Amino acid sequence: MSVATLQRPATSLRRTKLLTTALLAVFLIYTLVPLVYLLIAATKDDEGLFNSFGLWFAPQFHLFGNIRALFTFQGGIFTRWLINTAFYSVTSAVGATLLASAAGYAFAKFRFLGRDFLFALTLGAVMIPQTALAIPLFLLMSKVGLVNTPWAVILPSLVNPLGVYLMRVYAEQSVPDELIDAARIDGAGEGRIFATIALRILSPAVITVLLLSFVATWNNYFLPLVMLESSHLFPLTIGLADWYEVSSAGGGGQALFPLVLTGSLVSILPICALFLAMQRFWQSGLATGSVK
Template structure:
């Protein structure tokens, strides 16, 4: 019979120590230090946590107040604590009045906002992606000049261009139409800037050359490779445009005079301006505000997975 040698406890510890040392050496050789606690003190952790908690409270308190206010009648809105519910829960009655008032005009405003924000954000994202991709991956005369002009456009506030756009659209006969709000929403200088930076960092030139060798056209390479690789940046641009257009107030105020073309922001302000003579508009306004933030919350929850799934791709290399 042949004797079988069994490893002793000392041998096991030696093998474990050697394995740990080898893994540590490999991490050091490729600059990978997974110890996240290095240089972090408990005091810094507490400070960061407190600051983040304050920021969260700053953003969540207004939304909480809107939810609470939408459940109250006009009397309870001023007679009870603003940050707690009243004995009478009138949320469903308030929302029913919002949706049925004046023949359901709120639903029309809601549809207008979906049109302005949805179509505008989608097309603006596509145009920003195409422009950013071209500025990043193609070398042509005047490229840096164009990019500089785009950066200048980022610095110009939208309110500064509203009046010149109104005069221009008035001459073209587009004022007080859907186009007067939709067309300015298709341009996103910040989106083009972000897409240019992201495409330059993530879209490998070798992939484009491989597509050309396979006989793919430039547009097919852009739609098949460029857009897929740039998905996290595109989601960011889309959300910025969606929120910006949805909450835009000044441009529709300047361009529109027909209440049937109003977005939610302009319509709710129209209701709010009547609360002095008709107090029941408080219930309509608070209920309308609650309904107006639901689409943005849904878009944020649905699209955030593209950030987590895409922004870290390629960040760790073997």
């Protein structure tokens, strides 16, 4: 890679390479075992779970049976949860990204009264424990009658202070003032400059914030737990946690274990696929924030 690496003898380099890769491989096993366990467990029925080794398949391959059971159990409520989760995540991510882009752009490219104060306020919010906020938020939402509606989950998720920070840093580095001035001289309005020029340059950061907000909502547990009561409004995390608690308590005598495991697998697949597909973007986007 670097000059000196090339100068060192080939055999020692090979040995170092082997050692590094081996060390990383050990941690890789630790990282992957739970996921492999989940993948294999999802192919077993209740009996297979109890009577076969965790990291190997049971004699009966039950994955498709489990999936069928998952999507038909309790009148197909799992499909409902899947749709809810997708809806909450998409609306929150798009909204949060738009708001954060506009705010970050303003912080980066304009000088105005109160800029430092407002930015400090935004950053300070990162420090507030999410969960310390959820209970006051619940009280507020119940005052205005929004508890147990999708709004109670979506509205708070639209505010992403970290996204504003990332956008500001990225805009400062990548959107040249000259370009904005040139567009102004050409008579473009500020809204149009932002929408057609700045947003395009900001697209790596936009995708990062989009992805991070999406994942944050997809994976959120505490906020919907506090806000939602009706199971037809639940996202996947709450629904699965419910089934899991019922099955762990041994309630109902129902064989819920395979459903919980298969449901877990189904709900992490979209998000893993999304991360894999978008890795170029979020890696560079996260880099922006940490370097500053």
